[in-house]
Amino acid sequence: MKKSTVAFLAFLALAPGLANAQSNAKTAYSFANLPSVAKTSFKADTFNIVKFGAKSDGLTLNTKSINEAIVACSQKGGGVVLIPKGMWLSGPIELKSNVNLHLQKNAILQFTSDFDQYPLVASNWEGLPQMRNQSPIWATNQQNIAITGYGIIDGAGDAWRMVKKDKLTESQWKNLVASGGLVSDDKKTWYPSEKTLKGSKLKNPGEITPDKTPEFYQSIKDFLRPNLLVLTSCKRVLLEGVTFQNSPAWNLHPLMCEDLTVRNVYAKNPWYAQNGDGIDIESCKNVLIEGSTFDVGDDGICIKSGRDAAGRKRGMPTENVIIRNSTVYHAHGGFVIGSEMSGGAKNIFVYDCSFIGTDIGLRFKTTRGRGGVVEKIFVKNINMKDIIGEAILFDMYYAAVDPVPLSGEKRDAPKVQLLPVTEETPVFRDFHISDVVCDGAAKAIFVRGLPELSISDITLDNLNIKAKEGIDLQEAKNISLNRVNLVVAQANPLINIQNGNNINLKNINYNSAQLLFRISGDRNSAIVSSGLDSGKAQQKSEFVAGATEKSLQINK
Template structure:
């Protein structure tokens, strides 16, 4: 019996703001998976749920048989099932039942190197634990648990371990780096740290055999679905991934629903969900607690990403929780193919390093645009609640000299295809209880961050707004409850800035400081009670008074 092919309509989603037509009405429908009712239990192919026996062959035989017979459900029943890496097939739903624990091998020899893509570049890595390429109509579903045995692959820092944990780890084997402050599971994994762009394919290293000497460093992703159509991840708990956890790549019609991803707090590169160059999809009802970014939008890196020219586009992301991550919702930094038409709503971040995180750098290129975000609540954010940063992984280009309020000049570079762009992004209905910075916007001297609207926000943070190299930034109905009040808001080298109905703690030393004589213009502070601050507006060197207009409330 074959179920009728269905589509998930995006047409009924709410509009972004009163009187505004929601862009979602123009999104294409997401085609959904549909499977035969035939069930292939792995137990019938010789799998043993004793937590000891390797069931790689039985699992793969069940998946292959299901695919060859037209598809259906491959059932992993309750029990503890050990396995090595497996490959999915078209029309197969790998169903991990409630009470089932699929435990992937912790033996590095059980994984082979393959040519794939890593962090946006063509690369060699150990094969993913669950892999599919050029498939159609494929799923991983159920209420069970998939464990990636990531601890077998991780580097461990001494400073992030207790004394007894460190001693026990060192005594277990492995090797230490020269400083004796980092532990690696094998000499190969340590050697990989000494290789620039380890794993990346090049003219000098173009074959798999060229990477054998650092094999153990090239950790596998948990799940990769590459160039697939109609895929579903639903209900399963994925934990202890060796690297990225869920990685749909260059795929269409992607649905991720009610999944849970758990990785430890200091586990390297353990992103929860990376949607890379994917088209048309839905992410909803999921929970993430990981050692790197949580919900990530990517599209390739630098020249290769631009040549690929496949943006991640037409996605709905809603009703998700992130308890710990580097970023809650993230675009970049590998966004060279662009990102567009993404609607995000009803997210909660607790303890993420950064909340809403847009990151890129010179050399990436790519355009991020038409991003709509609403109803986001955050708590205990060590960094920025809302961050747009075009200097990712680069030292602050305009640090303030101690004792000076002026920022040094940062020279512009020529604009070309490698110049990234952030534009046309709307954010509304945001709260944050505790952050280092409420809002940071940091563009390039040659490419401002443009057309950003933030509306209806209450942000409690050490400092409020830092806006550098920006054009057409609008804050409306924003409350900035800051510890640092000199100034509450800083605008540098920016123009066409609207600050409308801004609320702040009484007796702030300086409400707004505007600097950058060559670029500062058209800054409007309106519907704001400036008298509650000791100084309403402070001007940087040579900034003309007419650059700022204060319209009384």
């Protein structure tokens, strides 16, 4: 065990009130009354795809056989469509009502890398109506459907994805370039085809608009990567036990579904997989995710509800969601809301989860133009280790870039402007996060709201975080931090507050600090700290950019 980890654990053991903190902590919310999720139920009748002509030689395209088995099963009242052990090559598969697609152990459902097998269809991408290639597995307006078992579903994503050079080793990059495809003019990105490269140079080329012809979409077809699984407007859905891997874009995408259960699945993508999200729950109601593992190239477990005006017009929040007993390894965020959250999100409960090596732990992101309200978010019992960026992040300046800059990449801070509040102004409020342990992060807590509308009503209780930097609150109000224990390497300052209002800091414990508080901006008020040993800091406070001493009160 690393010496730093031992020291961190020792610090936690000595921190006041920690012995029974998780079991005895009293919070202003309750996990006792969780949402209910309706279950699926299937007949025992079994339809083996072999009887419909399927062959497990890895060469025969079994699209027709598998789809015929699904149709036959559904038409006869439902049951199980069985994919036996073996390698089954296929094109797109459409699920039908009352069908449980079941993969036996050692069954691999391998989707073809022949792009001609995927027709262009009107679909949805990042919250907007878009033309896309047909998803390998899909269903629309179906009820009581499932994918279960012990096998692997592979989306042949490597054939579709562009790859950034900075995300590969030198040998990997050389091998990729030697395999074919094209390299961008700046030699930083590899593209699998000319159509992919052409599409990448256009702004939102897949958006469905009257001026675009079928010929245009065909000219960029390869760029319009499908999500591996898309379920649209379906009710009573079960995904259980199966490994979903190597998706061209997002891995699992339930859209406008109701009563969805995701249990013991493994969503897996290379860490360099652009847009390689694990699961994106978009505008869904009554959702349970449990016992699952995510190791992907983008956000791990993500909540969405449409983008900008299109999302607000749809007006379907993601609501009544339970996420528990799950693990996220590599991902841009462990649990994420946004940035496409224009329809809103509410009544979401996340607990008993672990994030190992994610870029950010708890990640809540949006930007001007989205609109939408995200509220009533409850998170507890989260363990994190080796978080590359922030352990907990709220950011209303999302800029559609990787959360952690690549080596040598320079980014400017966003320009702060005071703009009018409109329907395009996003709202983050009423978050409750408790019982978090994080062994290693770049920054413990980062909250950045908009000057015209602060992030508000956030309660953070019983946090134990080892990080390089401490707490940074910008444009935030009604924020309560209680029993926060920090081991911080660079505490200058330990707590930075810019235009904060009604900030209550209680029982903040820390190892040491050069500067305890930096207060900046001319719109600070009612910043109160109690139970904090200011004697461990070389300097208590400084006030810059219009801040005054009367905005901060340090009590014993």
